[in-house]
Amino acid sequence: TRFFASSNLLCGKKALVTAGGTQEPLDPVRYLGNRSSGRMGYAVAQALQEAGADTILVSAPSELPVPSGVQRISVMTAEEMRRAVLEYFPDVDIVVKSAAVADYRPKEMAAQKIKKKGTSLFVELVPNPDILAELGKMKTKQVLIGFAAETENLLANAQEKMLRKNVDMLVANDVTQAGSGFGSLTNCVSFLFPDGRRIDLPQMNKLEVARHLRDEIVELLGGTKE
Ligand code: CTP
Numbered sequence: 557t558r559f560f561a562s563s564n565l566l567c568g569k570k571a572l573v574t575a576g577g578t579q580e581p582l583d584p585v586r587y588l589g590n591r592s593s594g595r596m597g598y599a600v601a602q603a604l605q606e607a608g609a610d611t612i613l614v615s616a617p618s619e620l621p622v623p624s625g626v627q628r629i630s631v632m633t634a635e636e637m638r639r640a641v642l643e644y645f646p647d648v649d650i651v652v653k654s655a656a657v658a659d660y661r662p663k664e665m666a667a668q669k670i671k672k673k674g675t676s677l678f679v680e681l682v683p684n685p686d687i688l689a690e691l692g693k694m695k696t697k698q699v700l701i702g703f704a705a706e707t708e709n710l711l712a713n714a715q716e717k718m719l720r721k722n723v724d725m726l727v728a729n730d731v732t733q734a735g736s737g738f739g740s741l742t743n744c745v746s747f748l749f750p751d752g753r754r755i756d757l758p759q760m761n762k763l764e765v766a767r768h769l770r771d772e773i774v775e776l777l778g779g780t781k782e
């Protein structure tokens with residue numbers, strides 16, 4: 557793969573990117589979260605913006621600076637992310653769902669800080685909505701890209717997710733590998749397509765991964781052919 561030299565291939569296009577790990581409150585001072593830094597999603601937003609797309613970044617809490625020209629919408633929970641995404645979805649051409657969305661949330665948030673007792677604490681978790689699957693059912697003109705973070709059976713699990721969620725491309729990420737996934741500056745991914753094509757990228761920094769992903773989006777939109 558190659559980076560397109562021109563920086564206006566996505567001019568006039570609107571993009572929606574999600575990033576970071578959602579935080580699901582347990583009480584006023586605690587949450588259920590994950591190790592996502594948001595770095596991959598922020599890099600995707602930057603790469604799309606660089607190519608001229610009007611880019612909205614719906615972000616769970618992250619320390620990272622907002623890429624220049626990108627509009628960030630800050631959210632905390634999966635439910636807040638879902639609401640923000642559904643609001644912008646009808647209007648956009650490109651959706652990249654790099655966020656690590658919590659699959660479960662505490663059924664209730666305690667009104668006060670939970671006090672420790674000498675006994676085990678049981679917390680009931682209930683499933684969060686699957687935002688990407690919902691978008692897969694709703695999509696019309698949008699190019700929809702999902703991620704799959706896996707610790708085993710990478711390609712088989714990713715393939716199954718791609719079909720189940722009806723995405724146009726899936727980024728499969730082996731998060732057990734050194735230099736890939738949560739908290740890492742680099743990533744080692746494969747792109748999977750519903751037509752059976754697969755592109756294995758070598759390990760590279762997340763902005764480079766994002767630029768390759770952006771170039772595939774340009775092709776999916778029919779902007780260029782090789
Ligand atoms: N995703 C989402 N909403 C959720 C869970 C996941 O939109 N509630 C999206 C992620 O943003 C990602 C893709 O679905 O683009 C795959 O996420 P992943 O956690 O790998 O897959 P799950 O479907 O949650 O399956 P599991 O965690 O059991 O492997």
Ligand code: CA
Pocket residue numbers: 657658659
């Ligand atoms: Ca999950």
